[in-house]
Amino acid sequence: MPFARSWKPALRLAVKGLAAVLVVGLVSAGIAALAQAQPLAQPPAQSAGDGETIFKTKCTPCHTIGGGHLVGPDLKDVTTRRTRDWLTQWISAPDQMLAAKDPIAVQLLAENNNIPMPNLALTEAEVASIIAYFETNPTVLPAQQPALPTGDPAIGRELFTGAVRFQNGGPPCMGCHSVAGIGALGGGALGPDLTPAFNKYGDAGLAQFLNSVPTVTMNAVWSGQPLTPDEQADIWAFLQQASVSGRPIQALGQLAALALAGTLVLLNIAHFYWRRRLVAVRRPLVARSRISS
Ligand code: HEC
Ligand code: HEC
Structure with a gap:
C-alpha cells in the first residue's frame, strides 16, 4: 500500500x-x-443624584449636556424635545426601539453616522433617576481628555x-x-x-x-x-x-492566495513523498528483476 x-x-x-x-x-x-x-455592576439608584453618578460613568463617553455633539447628540433640553415615555424606553433599550423601527430612533441613527447607541442594560430605577437628573437641567461639558x-x-x-x-x-x-x-x-x-x-x-x-x-x-x-x-x-x-x-476585500484576496499557496506546498510535499516511496519500492524490484534475468 x-x-x-x-x-x-x-x-x-x-x-x-x-x-x-x-x-x-x-x-x-x-x-x-x-x-x-x-x-x-449595578449601583442601587433612585434619585437625581444617583442619576448624575450613572450619567457621568456610563453616558459621558458619548454625550455632553450643553457641550456639543460627541459620539451621540448633545442632551441639552432632551426632556423638552422628547416625552418621558419615549426617553424611558430609549434609555432602557435603544436597540429594541431601533429594531421596532421607531421613527425618531431611525432618524437619530441616520443623523449620528449610523452609530447605534448601545443597550447599557440599566434597571428601571436607574433609568428613572437619569431622567430625574436630566430634569434638573444640568450642564456636563466633555471631559478634559488627557492628551494621548x-x-x-x-x-x-x-x-x-x-x-x-x-x-x-x-x-x-x-x-x-x-x-x-x-x-x-x-x-x-x-x-x-x-x-x-x-x-x-x-x-x-x-x-x-x-x-x-x-x-x-x-x-x-x-x-x-x-x-x-x-x-x-x-x-x-x-x-x-x-x-x-485596510482594504478588507483585497486582504481577503491575499488570504485566499496564501491558502492556495499553502495547498500547493502541501500537494508538493505529498507528491515528493509519493515519488520517494515509489522509488524505494521500485529499486529492490528492479534490482530483483535484474538478478532473476
Ligand atoms: C457608545 C456611545 C453611547 C453611549 C455610551 C450612550 N449613548 Fe446615548 N446615544 C448615542 C448615539 C449614537 C445616539 C443617537 C442615536 C443613534 O445613533 O442610535 C444616542 C442618543 C441618545 C438619546 C436621544 C437623544 C435625542 O436627541 O433624542 C438619549 C436621551 C441618550 N442617548 C441617552 C443616553 C444615556 C442616558 C446614556 C447613559 C446611560 C447614553 N445615552 C449612553 C450614543 C451613546
Ligand atoms: C470578548 C470579546 C472582545 C474583545 C476581546 C474585544 N472586543 Fe471590542 N467589541 C466586542 C463586542 C461584542 C463589540 C460590540 C459592542 C459590544 O457589545 O460591546 C465590540 C465593539 C468594539 C468597538 C466598536 C466598534 C463599532 O463598530 O462600533 C471597538 C472600537 C472595539 N470593540 C475595539 C476593541 C479593541 C481595540 C479591542 C482590544 C483592545 C477589543 N475591542 C477587544 C467584543 C470584544
Whole structure:
C-alpha cells in the first residue's frame, strides 16, 4: 500500500491545521463566555443624584449636556424635545426601539453616522433617576481628555493580535475582532470588524472609546483590566492606519492566495513523498528483476 502510506504526512499536516483552527475557535468561545459571565455592576439608584453618578460613568463617553455633539447628540433640553415615555424606553433599550423601527430612533441613527447607541442594560430605577437628573437641567461639558501619548501602530498591531500581551492582562482584540483582513479567518466574530472604526467614531471619539469602553460586552471585559494610556495610543494609531490601508476585500484576496499557496506546498510535499516511496519500492524490484534475468 505505498500510495496510501505516502499520503500520511500530508494527512498529518491537514489534521494539525484542523486542530489549530479548532483551538482558535474554542479560545474565542471561551472569551465570549467570560464576557457574558461578568455582569456590569449595578449601583442601587433612585434619585437625581444617583442619576448624575450613572450619567457621568456610563453616558459621558458619548454625550455632553450643553457641550456639543460627541459620539451621540448633545442632551441639552432632551426632556423638552422628547416625552418621558419615549426617553424611558430609549434609555432602557435603544436597540429594541431601533429594531421596532421607531421613527425618531431611525432618524437619530441616520443623523449620528449610523452609530447605534448601545443597550447599557440599566434597571428601571436607574433609568428613572437619569431622567430625574436630566430634569434638573444640568450642564456636563466633555471631559478634559488627557492628551494621548504618540502611539506606535506597529506595537498596536502586536497588541491587537496578541503577539504582545496587555499589561493589565486583557484578552487580545483579535479574540473577538477582525481588522483590515487580519483575523478575517482566524480571528473572532463576536465583535464587529474594526476597519471602519476610526472613521466611524472619529479620532477623538475613538480615543474616548478606548479610554472608557462604553459598550456592554467591551465594558464587561475591559473595566477590570483597562488599557494603559500607552496601549490606548498604540491601538488608536494602529486602527487609524488600518482605516487608511485596510482594504478588507483585497486582504481577503491575499488570504485566499496564501491558502492556495499553502495547498500547493502541501500537494508538493505529498507528491515528493509519493515519488520517494515509489522509488524505494521500485529499486529492490528492479534490482530483483535484474538478478532473476
Ligand atoms: C457608545 C456611545 C453611547 C453611549 C455610551 C450612550 N449613548 Fe446615548 N446615544 C448615542 C448615539 C449614537 C445616539 C443617537 C442615536 C443613534 O445613533 O442610535 C444616542 C442618543 C441618545 C438619546 C436621544 C437623544 C435625542 O436627541 O433624542 C438619549 C436621551 C441618550 N442617548 C441617552 C443616553 C444615556 C442616558 C446614556 C447613559 C446611560 C447614553 N445615552 C449612553 C450614543 C451613546
Ligand atoms: C470578548 C470579546 C472582545 C474583545 C476581546 C474585544 N472586543 Fe471590542 N467589541 C466586542 C463586542 C461584542 C463589540 C460590540 C459592542 C459590544 O457589545 O460591546 C465590540 C465593539 C468594539 C468597538 C466598536 C466598534 C463599532 O463598530 O462600533 C471597538 C472600537 C472595539 N470593540 C475595539 C476593541 C479593541 C481595540 C479591542 C482590544 C483592545 C477589543 N475591542 C477587544 C467584543 C470584544
